Amino acid sequence: MTPSSPASASPSIAERVAEVRARIDAACRAAGRDPADVVLTAVSKTQEPEAIDTILATGQRVFGENRVQEAQGRWTDRIAGLPGLELRLIGPLQTNKVEDAAALFDVIETLDREKLAWALAEAAEKRGRSPRLLVQVNTGAEPQKAGVLPDAADALIAAARETYGLTVEGLMCIPPADKDAEPHFAMLRGLAERNGLSVLSMGMSGDYETAIRCGATHVRVGTALFGERNRP
Ligand SMILES: *Cc1c(COP(=O)(O)O)cnc(C)c1O
Numbered sequence: 001m002t003p004s005s006p007a008s009a010s011p012s013i014a015e016r017v018a019e020v021r022a023r024i025d026a027a028c029r030a031a032g033r034d035p036a037d038v039v040l041t042a043v044s045k046t047q048e049p050e051a052i053d054t055i056l057a058t059g060q061r062v063f064g065e066n067r068v069q070e071a072q073g074r075w076t077d078r079i080a081g082l083p084g085l086e087l088r089l090i091g092p093l094q095t096n097k098v099e100d101a102a103a104l105f106d107v108i109e110t111l112d113r114e115k116l117a118w119a120l121a122e123a124a125e126k127r128g129r130s131p132r133l134l135v136q137v138n139t140g141a142e143p144q145k146a147g148v149l150p151d152a153a154d155a156l157i158a159a160a161r162e163t164y165g166l167t168v169e170g171l172m173c174i175p176p177a178d179k180d181a182e183p184h185f186a187m188l189r190g191l192a193e194r195n196g197l198s199v200l201s202m203g204m205s206g207d208y209e210t211a212i213r214c215g216a217t218h219v220r221v222g223t224a225l226f227g228e229r230n231r232p
Contacts, residue, residue, distance in 0.1 A: 013051060016224060024040060024212065033212065038219065042055055042222070043066075043204075045066045049074075061084045066091025067091055088201075088218075088220075089108045098116070099126070102123040108132075108133055111166075111168070112138075114159055133169065134168070134199060136171075136174075137150055139187050145174065154194070170192060170197045170199025170200055170201065172201035185203070198217070201217070202218075205224035
């Protein structure tokens with residue numbers, strides 16, 4: 001270990017990971033929830049290999065990426081040596097990238113339209129296996145944001161299940177950046193309950209404790225673990 005650093009020095013990745021894990025545990029306890037029921041997804045987009053190695057050394061095995069090609073570059077050569085690794089796609093997916101995504105990711109969190117459900121079903125048939133799926137809901141109905149609109153979510157979930165034979169295990173949302181996230185988390189939870197879905201991916205660096213209070217099963221944390229991202 002390095003000698004003790006002044007309190008003003010920016011924390012190491014290992015220290016950040018410990019801090020986030022401790023805060024997740026505390027948020028669970030405050031909400032009367034079992035910490036084992038909340039999964040920390042480390043969002044590794046744009047991070048350098050050294051940062052990934054450091055976080056892997058802490059035992060972290062669940063990672064989120066928002067671009068298929070970037071994730072292939074970062075993970076393809078590491079996968080064989082990392083049993084227990086779980087890769088989750090948290091960014092928008094184009095239909096022409098579905099086969100690559102299905103080959104790499106364990107979970108795709110961004111199913112948000114019927115055409116994508118169709119493409120995922122085709123890829124599953126071809127490959128004989130399919131990633132687990134979450135439906136992304138645009139809870140703030142923001143025009144620039146991906147995700148199915150809230151009032152179309154039930155129909156998309158039903159179509160994914162019934163028309164395309166896909167297994168949807170939960171929902172994901174990214175609330176508007178400048179607003180209180182809590183009503184959005186509550187909306188997502190209500191949608192999940194009424195559709196019999198158990199997985200809720202919600203909460204990022206700024207609001208993962210609120211999300212845990214609202215029932216998140218997966219929190220997606222980047223900056224609070226790695227520090228500020230380099231722009232790609
Ligand atoms: C980048 C990203 C995150 C992580 O954001 P931070 O604020 O750095 O924690 C979470 N979810 C999605 C979908 C992202 O693209």
